Amino acid sequence: MSNRKPGFETLAIHAGAAPDPTTGARITPIFQTTAFVFDDVDHAASLFNLQAFGNIYSRLTNPTVSVFEERIAALEGGRAAVATASGHAAQLLAFHTLMEPGDEFLASRRLYGGSITQFSHSFRKFGWNVIFVDPDDPQNFARAMTPKCKAIFVESLANPGGIVCDIAAISEVAHAAGVPLIVDNTMASPWLCRPIEHGADIVIHSTTKFISGHGNSMGGVIVEAGKFDWSKGPRKYPALTEPTPSYHGLRFYETFGDMAFAVATRAVGLRDLGPTMAPLNAFLSLAGVETLPLRMERHCQNAQKVAEFLSKHPKVAWVSYAGLPGDKYHALARKYLPRGAGSVFTFGVKGGYETGVKLVESVELFSHLANIGDTRSLIIHPASTTHRQLSAEQLAAAGAGPDVVRLSVGIENVEDIIADLDQALAKG
Amino acid sequence: MNHDSYPDSYILQILREVRTIAMVGASPNWNRPSYFAMKYLQEKGYRVIPVNPAAAGETILGETCHASLKDIPVPVDMVDCFRNSAAIPPIAQEAIAIGAKVLWMQLGVRNDEAAARAEAAGLKVVMNRCPKIEFGRLSGEIGWMGVNTGVISSKRKKVVKS
Structure with missing residues (x-):
């Protein structure tokens, strides 16, 4: 060229x-x-x-x-x-x-x-x-x-x-x-x-x-x-x-x-x-990296829809996704992440630690594992897994309190992703 | 020539046409950058003749070191300067005087006045670049070190010099 x-x-x-x-x-x-x-x-x-x-x-x-x-x-x-x-x-x-x-x-x-x-x-x-x-x-x-x-x-x-x-x-x-x-x-x-x-x-x-x-x-x-x-x-x-x-x-x-x-x-x-x-x-x-732009576009689109769905769900206390207009980091995301706020975010379940554990054990499409950034949708409850070595104070500082669930939204059909979360939340 | 951004074709043509390089400021010390560049360019088939008054008469990598460009007994295609920017004007003058075709200044070295004089005399000028790095970049070799070459091509890697 x-x-x-x-x-x-x-x-x-x-x-x-x-x-x-x-x-x-x-x-x-x-x-x-x-x-x-x-x-x-x-x-x-x-x-x-x-x-x-x-x-x-x-x-x-x-x-x-x-x-x-x-x-x-x-x-x-x-x-x-x-x-x-x-x-x-x-x-x-x-x-x-x-x-x-x-x-x-x-x-x-x-x-x-x-x-x-x-x-x-x-x-x-x-x-x-x-x-x-x-x-x-x-x-x-x-x-x-x-x-x-x-x-x-x-x-x-x-x-x-x-x-x-x-x-x-x-x-x-x-x-x-x-x-x-x-x-x-x-x-x-x-x-x-x-x-x-x-x-x-x-x-x-x-x-x-x-x-x-x-x-x-x-x-x-x-x-x-x-x-x-x-x-x-x-x-x-x-x-x-x-x-x-x-x-x-x-x-x-x-x-x-x-x-x-x-x-x-x-x-x-x-x-x-x-x-x-x-x-x-x-x-x-x-x-993998050859398709990074295509994958990230779909990851972000799906994550945005999932975050919007969760933010209106009665069993969800809060959603921390910088792609949501009311989010604390929305303005910074517009500046530094203009193409989308990524596909990994956290939300809080009403009911705390036990409800979080129940949710990650009830999903059927989401995989319960300690990774992010896969084509597959992934879910984890950090307080019981990735962040369990941290003290209660460190957990709170890292944004991984007992009610926190982390999603890595994949590039499957977004309606399927939302339906899986909906059925799992219904069991909590 | 725009000395802020050289087209790859300009650098490639220089590296292909040049055969003999006088390296001003070449060091006999094996761990100095000039020694690295000299050894690499020799391995790529260039004859590199060291110029350094402090080492005149010594042999560096099999070549006799000369005190100045004018002392070199053979025709020189390119003068490569491992000296600071302020030291360039007299070197440029000598490069013109001995009939060199290219004046090259190393990374961090730039003297626009000397460059303009050399260009007016018909020389090609490159500043703030290293011929070793450019050879490695255009041949793809430097990519082996994870360096971003900026080269995009669907053709087999070109041979810079045969």
Whole structure:
């Protein structure tokens, strides 16, 4: 495509992929191999020293996985991407590049429960200390800023509560303090929200969800915008700016410039911690992401109708869906998610914990499981499952109180989806 | 030439036509960016001749390092500058004087006046880019690192240089 800037739908199908140069295979092949031959020892040395582009070992790079990485980098409008085994692995690697023991980061307290647990407990073992902040007022991040803070982390559309973050305002706070803004864009997908356009420096996904889209492949990805200057601010990012001992004194930022974060995250984080995306998962996720725009359109249409139905249902106390005009986050959703407010949201059942449990056990079309972003409609009662490691206080803060039910509305016939909820609510 | 946005065809033509590159500011230190670029370009079939007065007479990656462009005894197609933007004007002058066809300034390096003079003398100019990264981008190799090449094509990946 000579002078046209390709549209999102075109990128979703083509970015990063081309017919195989040897065989002409049109679909990206599954390179199910652990290792790749060297031409000679000098070629091997160039690859190990990062002086040549090429494949060594599938823990670091794999041709199927790299097509997926470039695809997502293109869809997010980023410079480069690193795929990982899961969304949690993406978070681990991103922070591994940014943090030193004793460092701190600010995170929205409205996050996926698994992230709250990862940050609160496992990250502390590395000496990385999280400070949770109420994201509704972006200035809360400025008030909580500390000298040792190295990043701000938010979800564009928070799981499970349907909270929309004011990304541009939070990015201003981050940049005034000299730290990058990391946005987990899993729930929105790049079709609904493009955080880099609003000032995000790093975008993270659990690609297990809408990007892959069919509930068949674990995966994560880290996208670097390529705009953050790691050397200028008062805060230090030694993994990027200082000589790296395990690469004989290479300085990543000096050598790789606007893709230094992605290269360092791969060459050090992925190399040493090892949570690589499997080639087969990359293949399935590539097939999935081709239809992301079509799926998200239908997900959002269905979710809107289901939310409207529930908001009028006598057994439903409240619905937290940013697509509803009266919702607290409706204005932010119009700004950041103009094509739709996603298809994952929560509602409260009258009758609390017991009614919530009864509902998830009574559905027949919805699947009762701990995932989101599948073509299938999914339901869960967070307080009894995904969020059960949290304290009562954390449950309330995460929007996962005892009466809360989370839906991930699929792309089945919407009348069937509504009928299933209606019959299950009647049993509660 | 619009130096804020080069068409891929412009960069591709340069990378295809050039054979000999003088690399000003080439370092004998293996972990410096210039060394990375020199080694990569050599592997892609270019002859890269290092220019660095501090290392004149030394051998870098099998090539004798010269103190200045004028000391190079063979014709040079392209001058690649690993120097800061302010140091570019005299290098551009020398590039014109030795009959180079391309003046290339590395990532972060831009000098519009020197570029205009070189273009007036018939040279092609590229600024704020790295030939290694551009070669890797246009050949698709850099996509192996998950980098967004911006290339969309239903054809087999083109060979940049054979």
